[in-house]
Amino acid sequence: MAGVTDPLVRLWIRVLALWIPADERARWREEWLSEWAAARAGGVSGLRAVGWALGITRAAWTFGVEEWTMGGWVREVRHAMRGLLRAPGFALVTILTLALGIGANTAIFSVLNGVLLQPLPYEEPGELVYLTSAFPTMGFDEFWVSPPEYMELQERTRSFEVIGAFRENEISVGGGEQPRRVTGAFATAELFDALDVQPASGRWYTEEEDQPGSSVVVLSHELWTRAFGGEPGLIGQAVQVNGATRTVIGIAPEGFDLADNDIQVWVPMELDRSNRSNRGSHYLNLVGRLNAGVSLEQASGELDQLVARWSEENPGVHVPSADNHPLALESLQDQVVGDIRDPLVLLMGAVGLILLIACANVANLLLARAEVRQKEVSVRVALGAGRGRLLQQFLTEGVLLSVLGGVFGVVAAWLFLGALQASGSGDIPRLQEVGLNGTVLAFSAAVAVVTGILFGLAPARHLAGAAPARALRDGGRGSTGGGKRLRSLLVVAEMGLALILVIGSGLLIRSFQALTEVDPGFEPSNALTFELYLPPGDYPGPTDVLAFHQELEASLEGVPGVMDAVRMDGLPPVRALNANDTEFENLERTPDGPAHNVDYYNTVSVDYLEAMGIEVVQGRGFEDQDLLGRPTALVNETLARTFFPGESVIGRRLRPCCGDMVPWLEVVGVVEDVKQGGLDAPTGTELYFLHDAVAQAGFNARSMHVLLRTEVPPASLTPAVREAVWALDATLPVDEVRSMEEVLADARARPRFLTQLLGLFGGLALVLAAVGTYGVMSYSVEQRMREMGIRIALGAEAGRVRGMILKDGLGVAAIGLGVGLLGAWALSGVMESVLYGVDATDLVTFVSVPLLLAGVAAVASWIPALRATRVDPVEVLKEE
Amino acid sequence: MTPLRLTHATSLILRAMVAGHRHGFEIMEASGLPSGTVYPALRRLESWAHVTSEWEDDDIARAAGRPRRRLYALTTSGHALAAQAGDRLSEAARLLSQDGPARGVGEA
Numbered sequence: 001m002a003g004v005t006d007p008l009v010r011l012w013i014r015v016l017a018l019w020i021p022a023d024e025r026a027r028w029r030e031e032w033l034s035e036w037a038a039a040r041a042g043g044v045s046g047l048r049a050v051g052w053a054l055g056i057t058r059a060a061w062t063f064g065v066e067e068w069t070m071g072g073w074v075r076e077v078r079h080a081m082r083g084l085l086r087a088p089g090f091a092l093v094t095i096l097t098l099a100l101g102i103g104a105n106t107a108i109f110s111v112l113n114g115v116l117l118q119p120l121p122y123e124e125p126g127e128l129v130y131l132t133s134a135f136p137t138m139g140f141d142e143f144w145v146s147p148p149e150y151m152e153l154q155e156r157t158r159s160f161e162v163i164g165a166f167r168e169n170e171i172s173v174g175g176g177e178q179p180r181r182v183t184g185a186f187a188t189a190e191l192f193d194a195l196d197v198q199p200a201s202g203r204w205y206t207e208e209e210d211q212p213g214s215s216v217v218v219l220s221h222e223l224w225t226r227a228f229g230g231e232p233g234l235i236g237q238a239v240q241v242n243g244a245t246r247t248v249i250g251i252a253p254e255g256f257d258l259a260d261n262d263i264q265v266w267v268p269m270e271l272d273r274s275n276r277s278n279r280g281s282h283y284l285n286l287v288g289r290l291n292a293g294v295s296l297e298q299a300s301g302e303l304d305q306l307v308a309r310w311s312e313e314n315p316g317v318h319v320p321s322a323d324n325h326p327l328a329l330e331s332l333q334d335q336v337v338g339d340i341r342d343p344l345v346l347l348m349g350a351v352g353l354i355l356l357i358a359c360a361n362v363a364n365l366l367l368a369r370a371e372v373r374q375k376e377v378s379v380r381v382a383l384g385a386g387r388g389r390l391l392q393q394f395l396t397e398g399v400l401l402s403v404l405g406g407v408f409g410v411v412a413a414w415l416f417l418g419a420l421q422a423s424g425s426g427d428i429p430r431l432q433e434v435g436l437n438g439t440v441l442a443f444s445a446a447v448a449v450v451t452g453i454l455f456g457l458a459p460a461r462h463l464a465g466a467a468p469a470r471a472l473r474d475g476g477r478g479s480t481g482g483g484k485r486l487r488s489l490l491v492v493a494e495m496g497l498a499l500i501l502v503i504g505s506g507l508l509i510r511s512f513q514a515l516t517e518v519d520p521g522f523e524p525s526n527a528l529t530f531e532l533y534l535p536p537g538d539y540p541g542p543t544d545v546l547a548f549h550q551e552l553e554a555s556l557e558g559v560p561g562v563m564d565a566v567r568m569d570g571l572p573p574v575r576a577l578n579a580n581d582t583e584f585e586n587l588e589r590t591p592d593g594p595a596h597n598v599d600y601y602n603t604v605s606v607d608y609l610e611a612m613g614i615e616v617v618q619g620r621g622f623e624d625q626d627l628l629g630r631p632t633a634l635v636n637e638t639l640a641r642t643f644f645p646g647e648s649v650i651g652r653r654l655r656p657c658c659g660d661m662v663p664w665l666e667v668v669g670v671v672e673d674v675k676q677g678g679l680d681a682p683t684g685t686e687l688y689f690l691h692d693a694v695a696q697a698g699f700n701a702r703s704m705h706v707l708l709r710t711e712v713p714p715a716s717l718t719p720a721v722r723e724a725v726w727a728l729d730a731t732l733p734v735d736e737v738r739s740m741e742e743v744l745a746d747a748r749a750r751p752r753f754l755t756q757l758l759g760l761f762g763g764l765a766l767v768l769a770a771v772g773t774y775g776v777m778s779y780s781v782e783q784r785m786r787e788m789g790i791r792i793a794l795g796a797e798a799g800r801v802r803g804m805i806l807k808d809g810l811g812v813a814a815i816g817l818g819v820g821l822l823g824a825w826a827l828s829g830v831m832e833s834v835l836y837g838v839d840a841t842d843l844v845t846f847v848s849v850p851l852l853l854a855g856v857a858a859v860a861s862w863i864p865a866l867r868a869t870r871v872d873p874v875e876v877l878k879e880e
Numbered sequence: 881m882t883p884l885r886l887t888h889a890t891s892l893i894l895r896a897m898v899a900g901h902r903h904g905f906e907i908m909e910a911s912g913l914p915s916g917t918v919y920p921a922l923r924r925l926e927s928w929a930h931v932t933s934e935w936e937d938d939d940i941a942r943a944a945g946r947p948r949r950r951l952y953a954l955t956t957s958g959h960a961l962a963a964q965a966g967d968r969l970s971e972a973a974r975l976l977s978q979d980g981p982a983r984g985v986g987e988a
Contacts, residue, residue, distance in 0.1 A: 027950070028919075030947070030950075031904065031949075031950040033947060034941075034946070034947035034948060034949050034950070035903065035904045035905045035915075035949070035950075037946050037947050038903065038905040038906075038946070038949065039905050041946070042905060042909065051914060051915075052914075052915050054916065055914040055915025055916030055917070055918075055919075056915050056916065056919060057916070058916030058920075059915065059916050059918075059919040059920050059923075062916075062920045063920070063923065
């Protein structure tokens with residue numbers, strides 16, 4: 001025992017000494033080692049030895065704490081504050097630079113934190129999964145699930161506590177101040193069990209209430225306050241939902257939503273649980289809650305086994321199968337935020353680069369300042385200040401600067417976030433959940449402190465090695481070789497990092513440009529559009545709906561400024577996919593050939609093509625004769641090419657999905673492709689038929705978009721449009737009247753947002769890099785004034801002197817650009833997923849951006865170079 | 881600088897030093913105080929210049945076959961303070977002995 005105690009105590013004394021202020025460390029270490037020897041000689045051992053060791057631990061702790069609280073950092077901070085106040089320009093530039101860096105990081109991190117990292121606002125959100133099907137042979141990797149599949153999943157799986165289904169839809173709600181068209185969800189009662197969230201008041205509906213003929217509804221908190229003034233007595237009252245009367249039984253909690261659909265009203269799904277025949281009708285989104293302890297992998301495994309059995313047990317029936325119609329699940333969180341992950345991570349990387357550049361800049365400024373203050377420091381060293389003391393002083397100044405920068409940065413981030421949320425930019429899911437919370441502030445504080453230590457260390461390291469005698473002799477002006485190297489290295493880093501960032505933003509700008517140049521297939525200018533839903537109560541049959549629209553269009557065409565009024569059931573470029581099975585007459589189905597399925601069915605009025613500006617490329621468009629004679633159809637170029645390559649499709653017959661009662665339609669024309677489902681998505685196969693023919697065949701299109709071709713600015717017609725609709729039916733909501741240009745802009749919201757932000761960051765990086773290069777070059781000219789003076793006195797031409805400085809600056813920049821190019825090249829893979837129509841290693845960007853930065857570096861070196869040539873040799877030499 | 885208060889512990893240390901104890905462990909043993917109290921008190925006394933310290937002569941330590949010790953000594957002001965401390969300790973002992981046996985202050 002005693003044999004172990006001695007070395008342990010001696011080791012412990014050495015460890016403790018590290019905590020003691022440096023100037024006293026050696027003394028106490030030696031004193032305690034000798035005291036311990038005395039104690040051992042005095043018979044101290046065992047518990048008494050432990051007591052002695054604990055005693056000196058307390059003593060060492062006291063020494064350290066006293067140093068910091070009484071003298072140390074309060075004194076240091078005061079000293080640093082005074083120093084900054086003496087150099088307000090330096091302080092301002094430094095703090096602003098840091099505020100930009102830390103602010104950008106705080107803002108983007110709070111978005112990343114709120115959107116990606118925070119769990120969804122449901123009970124035990126980790127147990128929630130999203131189930132989808134797929135049709136790989138048709139190219140649908142994520143598809144809906146049919147009602148029989150849903151019910152059989154509920155019956156046959158054991159991994160799930162409960163599975164709920166929903167389908168988002170535009171729904172009309174009347175009964176408040178004015179009728180409204182909002183996004184709602186038809187949802188099964190099980191969905192609320194799965195999400196396990198309590199309503200704000202009232203209750204959710206039960207499975208018994210979720211049967212055909214149900215008469216209840218739950219409203220969102222937002223709709224309740226906005227449309228019904230937050231009236232507490234609304235529960236139990238009747239409201240109109242899609243023209244039918246329903247009783248409000250509950251109000252959802254504030255902000256309650258699902259899969260970022262902004263759902264305002266929850267209506268029972270009313271599935272007929274005995275009907276298992278509609279197997280081909282896929283329209284359900286499924287959300288399941290896993291049983292406690294069941295992992296995503298286990299549930300996925302069960303699902304795979306089930307799918308294999310399912311198709312074996314039901315040969316010839318449309319059921320899920322591993323090859324043609326697999327089922328898949330992912331966490332609900334991934335489903336909600338999956339496609340924003342890459343862009344956000346990219347932005348986080350970008351602001352990380354900004355911060356590094358800002359750090360390099362500030363380190364440079366501090367270095368320059370330290371060199372200017374070298375005389376002061378040398379005096380302090382000569383008077384006996386230890387290196388530790390100086391290090392502490394520099395670190396304190398660095399951390400003080402970064403903390404001040406951090407405070408301003410957080411304020412800037414807070415303003416930025418407010419603006420971002422108010423504008424709803426970028427189509428970012430969960431954006432309203434984003435905020436500056438404890439996690440974010442802890443992140444910013446950590447960033448600020450680490451930043452301060454990083455650039456605080458740079459000058460301290462440099463100075464600690466400086467010999468006081470030399471600095472004093474040089475009158476505190478001389479720069480050490482190490483300092484110059486370090487400063488040049490910082491410029492190299494800045495240039496490299498800035499190049500990576502500016503190339504990234506350059507690529508995004510090119511990509512966004514490509515996206516704006518995508519031909520949507522229609523003419524977006526001078527067009528106004530809105531959606532109408534005609535409820536079954538007032539418009540029971542398909543012909544009632546048709547008649548209303550014909551009357552409305554006649555009335556709208558009478559409004560001055562309206563050239564044409566037409567209708568269609570899906571609004572490009574953001575309409576939902578149909579993916580309907582379609583029969584083509586005399587066209588063999590082959591295993592290698594395309595599935596007989598069409599992506600988009602467009603129900604339109606006769607003049608639709610002309611009003612939208614969609615060109616007919618072969619055959620003809622719809623004419624009035626089509627309203628009466630043989631039923632006709634139009635197809636787009638992609639459809640013609642997909643199913644009838646190399647032959648004419650005119651005169652062919654096809655039959656849209658859903659049964660024998662649908663007549664065969666004759667193809668009379670081919671029209672140009674329209675981007676129906678997203679500007680960046682490949683064009684799908686499209687089929688057009690007339691609303692009149694659809695109605696006559698007994699199919700009802702209750703929800704139609706009306707489009708006006710105008711000869712005046714479209715927005716000016718909005719009041720007239722509302723008046724025209726309400727003159728025919730005052731109960732119809734006409735909420736969103738938009739120009740087609742706005743519709744297009746919304747479709748490009750996310751790429752535009754990403755481009756703007758990264759463009760902003762790229763610009764910031766450019767400015768910071770320019771300032772950094774300028775700072776280093778002008779400092780180096782300052783240092784070499786004497787040399788320049790002598791050169792000029794000896795007859796050097798101004799051009800030569802300029803060239804020398806310029807060469808210096810550009811040389812350093814060139815190394816940085818080379819390193820940056822390699823970095824940008826290596827990181828190009830990261831950009832791929834957010835780019836459209838431009839290669840991640842796009843030559844134009846990779847050549848023009850380095851040239852741009854080289855130009856910036858040239859200007860930043862040119863100004864100091866110019867100053868160098870204006871040196872008056874007499875003046876400079878006189879100063880010596 | 882930490883302000884100096886003439887605490888009971890400091891008084892005991894000063895008395896031990898007046899009695900001729902010169903290094904930490906001796907002072908600990910004489911005053912009955914733990915190391916965690918003695919060293920910080922010595923450091924404070926030294927920072928107020930009531931105590932000085934110096935390393936023991938190397939030759940003496942070598943002759944004794946042990947590492948050299950840090951030796952503490954009272955300065956003039958330290959002696960004055962020690963006198964003040966002695967008065968206080970006697971007063972405390974007197975007060976305590978009126979009510980019963982003095983504890984912890986009766987020794988030395």
